[in-house]
Amino acid sequence: MIRTLIVGGGSIGERHLRCFQQTGRADVALCEINEELRGQLTDRYQLTQTFASLDEGLLQPFDAVVICTPAHLHIPMARQALDAGASILIEKPLSTTLDGIDELQQALDRTNRPASVAYVYRAHPGVIAMKQAIDSGRFGRPVQITSVSGQHFPLYRPAYREIYYTRRETGGGAIQDALTHVLNAAEWLVGPVTRLAADADHCVLEGVEVEDTVNVVTRHGSVLGSFSLNQHQPPNESNLTVICENGAVRFQMHRHRWLSCVEPGAEWQVEETFSLERDHLFVRQADAFLDVIETGSAPACTVAEALQTLRVNLAVLQAADEQRWVTVD
Structure with a gap:
């Protein structure tokens, strides 16, 4: 089972949570700052691990981090997850500006971790x-x-x-x-x-x-x-x-x-x-990303393609x- 942290419990975050569970290949945890929403999703999907912040979540070893927050937060959170040793799946769009893109690429080069962007x-x-x-x-x-x-x-x-x-x-x-x-x-x-x-x-x-x-x-x-x-x-x-x-x-x-x-x-x-x-x-998208981690297959959408x-x-x-x-x- 690939230990997977879903960051953000809004509509798209809940969908990723549900669909990664449906692959049968991921042990899924949730990071969500809203305590009430975090509790609802914990009960709905019988989660055993949840976190109130990304800092807290990344104290645990995760194989994969799925970033489902508003787009202006994608780049700094992706860099943080890479530095923690995780592979990353970033929701679309990659960001709302070009700020931090060079630093993200440097983190990808430094960590050599797989990364994909969720253009479904x-x-x-x-x-x-x-x-x-x-x-x-x-x-x-x-x-x-x-x-x-x-x-x-x-x-x-x-x-x-x-x-x-x-x-x-x-x-x-x-x-x-x-x-x-x-x-x-x-x-x-x-x-x-x-x-x-x-x-x-x-x-x-x-x-x-x-x-x-x-x-x-x-x-x-x-x-x-x-x-x-x-x-x-x-x-x-x-x-x-x-x-x-x-x-x-x-x-x-x-x-x-x-x-x-x-x-x-x-x-x-x-x-x-x-x-x-x-x-x-x-679910197909989640399976494809898990394949990237397990087999080294090419990402469906690379960071370079998402940057374009x-x-x-x-x-x-x-x-x-x-x-x-x-x-x-």
Whole structure:
């Protein structure tokens, strides 16, 4: 059993706690500063070890630390966990600024501990299969990538007005909270974003001022891209489409399937459909991270890849605020 400390007992922390338990491979403990919440989760998941602070938790020997706090706390906590000898899984996004990134890389080099960032699309078998098909050259060279996504955020996160989401500085807003997942997946499929333009606004969500609607135009080297996302529409839908020289492929997150089309004027053909419940991706993600620790397999999303997506997040925010094209470097 891999001794695993979950840091943060909010919505995503509770999910990681539950899903690491479900792997059957982890002995899970919790670090949560809120005493009432810590007690509730202790009872709900029959935890035998809990801690009120990371300092207290790291006095014990843990193999892995899963950092599920607001994003501006990720980097210092990751460094602290590495220095304590643990491998780390950091929730997305990697951070909200570039502050401390060099020191994190130095800690990774010094400790030689495995590290991964929790962009959960990379655990989806549909995205994995679609990437393998694109990389094989089956559809030719990618030339364009598009995404249209939206959901009614209050339905899935009813406490959004009371958590990190209310401020960009803590990782809030549609860009850092939701669009970052799609951008990271897109970069994995067709390569890193090199420049972009964006528009964003707060349109609907009550009780917050951060953006809930965003449109982005991207360049991934020679590949053109566009991304549209909101967090207030009634249907929960997400389509990510890659247009190649000899065909097109599409991932539908809301239907857990991927499609292809190669004949002009033809209908989409279903390549694979996957039966997945909401926790399944996070269990797969937990298993993949435990594999990194046990077997030395490659992380699903490296810190370097997450840093690239962080630079894109920051460029989208800048482009939306300044209404101009921004180079990602």
